[in-house]
Amino acid sequence: MPGRTVCPGRGGALCLDLIGKCALAYRVVVADDLFKALADSTRRAILDELAEKSGQTLFEICSRLSMKHGLGISRQAISQHLAVLEAAGLVGARREGRYKFHDLDTAPLRQIAERWPLPRTSGPEESIP
Numbered sequence: 001m002p003g004r005t006v007c008p009g010r011g012g013a014l015c016l017d018l019i020g021k022c023a024l025a026y027r028v029v030v031a032d033d034l035f036k037a038l039a040d041s042t043r044r045a046i047l048d049e050l051a052e053k054s055g056q057t058l059f060e061i062c063s064r065l066s067m068k069h070g071l072g073i074s075r076q077a078i079s080q081h082l083a084v085l086e087a088a089g090l091v092g093a094r095r096e097g098r099y100k101f102h103d104l105d106t107a108p109l110r111q112i113a114e115r116w117p118l119p120r121t122s123g124p125e126e127s128i129p
Contacts, residue, residue, distance in 0.1 A: 054102075
């Protein structure tokens with residue numbers, strides 16, 4: 001008899017472990033969120049800034065986007081972009097006192113790279129006769 005587990009892709013609902021379809025569907029949802037997050041140029045600029053200096057507050061991110069990228073969007077809009085990045089797992093947030101710091105997490109990108117590995121090719125030294 002198949003076991004019952006909590007399905008992370010369905011808000012904690014119970015699902016049957018028949019042939020692993022639940023886990024497969026969850027990976028597709030995660031990949032969709034990841035590609036959606038990366039599709040927007042503003043979100044990519046936020047990731048660039050967090051790659052350069054991790055652990056920034058919303059105020060720091062807004063300032064850097066305004067000064068370096070010429071983006072004149074509101075703090076609320078940037079906050080919404082950060083929420084999309086957090087949902088995709090690309091940004092983690094931690095609170096210290098009254099401040100909220102945002103950190104870049106590249107683990108989801110590695111999962112995508114592992115999903116479609118490049119075929120092995122012979123190196124240049126092997127192809128020379």
